Each structure stands twice: as structure tokens, then as C-alpha cells.
Amino acid sequence: xxxxxxxxxxxWFRNDLRLHDNEMLVEAVSKADEILPxxxxxxxxxxxxxxxxxxxxxTRTKFLIESVASLxxxxxxxxxxxxxxQGNPEEVLPALVVKYDIAEVYHHREVxxxxxxxxxxxxxxxxxxxxxxxxxxxxxxxxxxxxxxPIKDIPDVFTQFKKKTExxxxxxxxxxxxxxINFVSLEDSGTIPEIGSLLQDSTAxxxxxxTAFKGGEKEALAHLHEYLHAGEGIVLANATLKKHExxxxxxxxxxxxxxxxxxxxWKMKDAEANYGVRPYFHQIVLGLLWRxxxxxxxxxxxxxxxxxxxxxxxxxxxxLENTSALQHWKxxxxxxxxxxxxxxxxxxxxxxxxxxxxxxxxxxxxxLEVNWVLGAAYFEEQLIDYAPASNWGNWxxxxxxxxxxxxxxxxxxxxxxxxxxxxxxxxQVVRA
Ligand SMILES: Cc1cc2nc3c(=O)[nH]c(=O)nc-3n(C[C@H](O)[C@H](O)[C@H](O)COP(=O)(O)OP(=O)(O)OC[C@H]3O[C@@H](n4cnc5c(N)ncnc54)[C@H](O)[C@@H]3O)c2cc1C
Numbered sequence: 043x044x045x046x047x048x049x050x051x052x053x054w055f056r057n058d059l060r061l062h063d064n065e066m067l068v069e070a071v072s073k074a075d076e077i078l079p080x081x082x083x084x085x086x087x088x089x090x091x092x093x094x095x096x097x098x099x100x101t102r103t104k105f106l107i108e109s110v111a112s113l114x115x116x117x118x119x120x121x122x123x124x125x126x127x128q129g130n131p132e133e134v135l136p137a138l139v140v141k142y143d144i145a146e147v148y149h150h151r152e153v154x155x156x157x158x159x160x161x162x163x164x165x166x167x168x169x170x171x172x173x174x175x176x177x178x179x180x181x182x183x184x185x186x187x188x189x190x191x192p193i194k195d196i197p198d199v200f201t202q203f204k205k206k207t208e209x210x211x212x213x214x215x216x217x218x219x220x221x222x223i224n225f226v227s228l229e230d231s232g233t234i235p236e237i238g239s240l241l242q243d244s245t246a247x248x249x250x251x252x253t254a255f256k257g258g259e260k261e262a263l264a265h266l267h268e269y270l271h272a273g274e275g276i277v278l279a280n281a282t283l284k285k286h287e288x289x290x291x292x293x294x295x296x297x298x299x300x301x302x303x304x305x306x307x308w309k310m311k312d313a314e315a316n317y318g319v320r321p322y323f324h325q326i327v328l329g330l331l332w333r334x335x336x337x338x339x340x341x342x343x344x345x346x347x348x349x350x351x352x353x354x355x356x357x358x359x360x361x362l363e364n365t366s367a368l369q370h371w372k373x374x375x376x377x378x379x380x381x382x383x384x385x386x387x388x389x390x391x392x393x394x395x396x397x398x399x400x401x402x403x404x405x406x407x408x409x410l411e412v413n414w415v416l417g418a419a420y421f422e423e424q425l426i427d428y429a430p431a432s433n434w435g436n437w438x439x440x441x442x443x444x445x446x447x448x449x450x451x452x453x454x455x456x457x458x459x460x461x462x463x464x465x466x467x468x469x470q471v472v473r474a
Contacts, residue, residue, distance in 0.1 A: 049144060050226055052078045054135060054149040055124070056157075057298075057429075058180060060259040060342050061107045061116055063216035063302035064146045066178040078142055078226040079117055080135070081110050083128045084160070088240045093419035096241070097400075099447075101392035102294075103237050105257040109298050111234050112258025123226030126232040132163040139173050140357045142226055148190045151177040155338040179199055183303040183330045184211045189338075190325050196338050198445045203335050206329075216304050222227055255294050255393065255426055262295035266306060270313040270323075288322040293427035296333070303330045336435035339445060347430035347434040350415045352443025360413040367410045371402070372420055380463050392426030401458040403440040409455060414441035 051074035053067060059081075060159035061067065071079045088098050088140060095329040098106070114124040127134050147168060152158055165175045179186055186193065190210035197203045244344050295301040307330065310323050340347060350359035370376045374385035396400070399421075406417045418437035422428050440453050 043393055048076075048143075049074050049145045050076045052135065052138060052142070052144045052147045053135055054147060055079060055081045055113065056129065057152070057297065058150045058299035059113045060262075060300050060302065061113075061304050062219045062259065063180075063217075064151055065180050065217050065334050066176075066292055067220060068217045069178075070148050070418075071223055071277055073372070074145075074224075075121075075227045075332050076224045078125065078144065078228075079113075079122070079139065080125045080127065080133050080138065081113070082131045083126070083235055083240060084131060084241075086130070086156075088242070090144050090242075091419055091422070093362065095419045095423040098241075098428075099423040100237060100241060100393070100427060101424070103240055103256060105294055105426050106298065106356075107234060107240075108235065108257030108261075109259075109295075111259075112260055113301070114234070116233070116259065117223075120220075120223050120225075122143065122223055123231040126234050129236060131160055132167050135164055136167045136171060136173075139168065142159065144228050146176060148176045148178065150180050152181075153337050155345050157430075158193060174266035178309075180302070181299065182334045183213055183307055183327075184334055185214060186341070188212060188336070189216070193338060193341050195367075197341055198339070199448055200335050200446050201448070203338075204331050207331065207334075212458065213304060216308060218303065252265055254391065255291075257294070257298065257300060259295075259300045262292070262474070263305075265293060265295070266290075266301065266309055270309060287325075288324075288325060290326050290329070291324075293429075293432075294393070297427045297429040303333065306330065309331055312398055333429075336431040339435060340431040343445065345443075347431070347438050348412055348415075350443075352438045353439065353445045354443045356357060359415075360411065362413050362416060364416070365412065368406075368412050368416055371406050371410060371412070371417070376405070376410070377408075378405060380459055380466075384462075388421075390422055397458055397462045399436070400440060400453055401455065401462055403437060404453045404455050404458060407441050408453070414438070414443070 044148070051070045053070045058064060067216070086097070087095065088103070091097055108127060110124070116127065117124045125138075138144065139147065147164070149161065151161060161175070161177070164384065168175050168347065186209055188211045189196065190206050191197075197206065210473055237377055261401050269292070292301060293305060296303060296306070304325060314320070314323050343353075346353060351357070367376075371381070371385060374381055374382040374389060381402050384394050384402050387398070388394045388402070403414070405416055406412050407414045418434055425433065439446065439449040441448040444450070
């Protein structure tokens with residue numbers, strides 16, 4: 043169309059590292075003559091926090107690098123590329139706007155404060171260039187506008203949120219994966235950094251990397267397929283598997299957006315049509331609802347989830363000291379075998395299941411009486427699937443300072459230990 047002649051849109055990828063079900067990409071392809079896909083490694087994501095932890099540890103850094111590389115390969119297979127740069131996006135992107143004569147910038151909006159602050163600063167910088175920053179919302183199973191309540195009225199009690207959402211909202215179909223894209227031509231597509239150049243002291247921790255998780259959209263879709271189809275055989279053959287043992291392990295791909303929650307939902311529905319209703323299908327949807335819930339709660343309450351006192355009006359929060367008890371917990375050397383086994387697993391592969399997370403968090407907060415914020419910051423460093431709302435929301439709930447007080451009684455160390463390890467088997471395999 044004449045009015046669109048030469049229109050170039052910069053598509054800024056963040057935690058949406060995929061081609062499937064990506065509204066931002068679909069719209070950019072339809073509205074622009076050429077698109078410029080960009081990923082920016084932001085050095086602030088690899089800095090130390092005020093709690094003596096790193097914002098991103100080595101396992102997630104590796105997973106991120108693989109995910110960006112996978113997206114780059116997919117775009118190269120379509121005849122284009124992903125421009126990969128390092129720096130503060132609010133400075134890097136306006137410079138690209140000038141260099142490539144960009145008409146508009148597209149990105150996905152986030153919910154946590156640091157991410158939204160970057161969006162705002164970028165919006166201001168682009169505004170001065172008379173260029174619009176368009177926001178998309180594509181991280182949740184249910185769209186915000188499809189919920190039966192405005193954000194400010196979303197029920198704080200999860201069970202109410204779940205009941206009303208499942209009753210009154212629908213899961214939208216996925217956006218189609220683009221089949222052809224016109225790309226802005228690039229002289230140089232930049233370089234994907236090495237782990238060592240992003241992390242300050244990666245050498246010691248590098249030795250610990252031992253993860254079966256590989257980042258990227260292709261791996262995510264393959265893992266989903268395997269879980270839904272091959273998983274059927276496994277589940278039927280192991281009728282004794284406990285509910286908490288039937289887990290998808292999709293969280294890392296979901297956190298970086300290598301996988302869309304809607305894709306998971308609709309692929310699960312296909313599998314259900316083949317095999318009939320299965321408890322492990324329901325389990326995934328329940329998980330995705332928890333994920334949505336915490337994201338919407340972050341939207342509703344902002345930074346309250348990051349504060350030691352959380353939603354509690356009374357009581358003094360514990361000190362934020364780096365005690366030896368905290369250090370032992372981090373290293374998996376508390377002397378409590380199950381806690382130690384879980385923490386060593388976390389330190390090695392960046393993943394432990396939901397019950398194990400609840401168990402080690404409960405132990406830190408209730409047995410060791412350490413401020414929960416220090417545990418949450420350590421999880422932020424170590425988890426391969428770290429997502430601000432899911433991590434800080436769940437931690438606040440375990441610590442009893444969340445906004446759904448009904449959850450506060452769910453966390454009893456002995457009960458959790460019995461669920462996780464009824465025969466004490468796991469506790470015996472503590473690594474030396
Ligand atoms: C202290 C603590 C910290 C946590 N931090 C994170 C985090 O940083 N990132 C993260 O994705 N999850 C976090 N969780 C939630 C949950 O433990 C993981 O999502 C889950 O273990 C991932 O395994 P899975 O993919 O096999 O989950 P499944 O049971 O197969 O669930 C499917 C998906 O639903 C989502 N999900 C499931 N349970 C929850 C939940 N309670 N809250 C939010 N989302 C959920 C995940 O995206 C998951 O991949 C945390 C839980 C606790 C108790």
C-alpha cells in the first residue's frame with residue numbers, strides 16, 4: 043500500500059523469544075514493509091543485587107544465550123537475521139531508530155518494576171524522536187481484557203480468581219507463525235556474547251553447569267510434544283506416580299517466552315482429544331493459571347511483592363543479614379538431608395519441582411528464621427525458569443506475607459517432606 047511504502051518496524055524481542063503465537067511479530071509483519079528484529083543483552087540483568095546475589099546465574103545465562111541463538115537461527119532460515127547487541131535498550135534502540143530510519147518500535151510489556159521502567163525510559167527517548175513504542179501483552183494464558191474483572195478488582199484469593207476466570211473467560215487461539223518476512227538488510231548482525239563476558243565470576247560456577255534443559259523455541263516445542271504424547275505411555279506405565287511427580291518441566295521455556303502458554307493449552311487440548319481427560323493435562327492448566335494469577339497480582343500491586351513485610355501491616359521483618367545459616371542453606375549444607383538434596387539439585391541444574399521449592403523455602407523461613415527476601419533473591423540467581431512474579435509471589439506466600447492469606451497455612455515442613463519423599467529415598471542421595 044502506498045501509505046506503507048518503506049515503513050520499517052523494529053521488533054524488540056525480550057521474554058518472547060519465539061515465532062509461534064507472537065502477536066507483536068504478526069502485526070509487525072502485516073504493518074511494515076520491512077522489519078528489524080533485535081535482541082539486546084542488558085548488562086543490568088547480570089549485576090549483583092543488594093542481597094549479595096547475582097540477578098542471573100550461570101545456568102539461566104546459558105539457557106538465555108541458547109534461546110537467543112535459536113531465534114536467530116529461525117530468522118536466518120527465513121532469509122533474515124536477529125540483530126544482537128549489548129547495552130541499555132533505552133539507549134541502544136533509539137540509536138537504531140536513527141541508523142535504520144525506523145518508523146515504529148514494537149515490544150511486549152512486562153509487569154515487574156525494573157522491566158516496566160526500561161519500557162518507560164525507552165518510550166520517552168523515542169517520543170523525542172517522534173517514534174511510537176507499541177506495547178503488546180502476550181505473556182499470559184488469559185488476556186487481561188478478557189478477564190471478567192478489571193485488574194484492580196481481580197480477586198486476591200487464588201481459588202476465586204481461578205473459578206471466575208475459568209467460568210467467564212476464554213483462552214484465545216494462537217496467532218499463526220509467519221511464513222514469510224521482509225527484513226531490513228543488515229551489514230552486521232552483531233555477536234551473541236559468551237557466558238564469561240556477561241557474568242563477572244563465571245569460572246567457578248561454570249563447573250557446576252549440568253543441565254538437561256536447552257534453550258530455544260524448537261527445543262520447547264519438542265519437549266511439549268514429548269510430554270503430551272510420549273508422556274502418556276510413561277504415566278500409564280507408572281500408575282503409582284504421585285501428582286507432584288507428574289510435572290511438565292516447561293517453566294524455563296515459558297519464562298523466556300520460547301513457548302507461549304496458549305500454545306501449551308491448545309496442544310494439551312489436542313492431546314486430550316486423542317487420549318481423553320488425564321490428570322496431568324489438568325495439572326498444566328492449573329500451573330498456567332497460577333502463573334497468570336501472580337502476573338496479574340503484580341500488575342495490581344506492583345512492588346509490594348518485593349518488600350520484606352509484603353502485605354503484612356504488623357510485625358517487624360527479620361534482618362537482612364548474610365548469616366552462616368543462610369550460606370549453609372544456599373550450599374545445601376544445612377544438615378537436613380532432604381533440604382540439602384534439593385538445594386544441591388537446584389545449584390546444579392537450576393530446577394526443582396514445586397513441592398521441593400516450597401519445602402526449602404519453608405525451611406529457610408520457618409526453621410532457620412531467615413528473611414524470605416534473601417531466599418527469593420537466591421532463587422532469582424539460581425533458577426533456570428526465574429520469572430519475577432512467579433518467584434516473588436510464591437515466596438511471599440510461603441513467608442506468609444502474600445496477599446492471599448488462605449495460602450499461608452499450606453506450608454508445613456513435615457507435611458511437605460512427606461509428600462516429596464515419603465520413603466526418605468531422595469534424602470539418601472545427597473551429593474558429597
Ligand atoms: C518459592 C517458589 C519460587 C518459585 N519461583 C518460580 C519462578 O521463578 N518461575 C516459575 O516459573 N515458577 C516458579 N515457581 C512455581 C513452580 O514451582 C514452578 O513453576 C514449577 O515447579 C515449574 O515446573 P513445571 O514446569 O514442571 O510445572 P507444571 O506443574 O508442569 O506447571 C506448568 C507451568 O505452570 C506454571 N506454574 C506451575 N505452578 C506455578 C506456580 N505455583 N506459580 C507460578 N507458575 C506456576 C509454570 O510456568 C509451569 O511451567 C516457584 C514456586 C515456589 C514455591
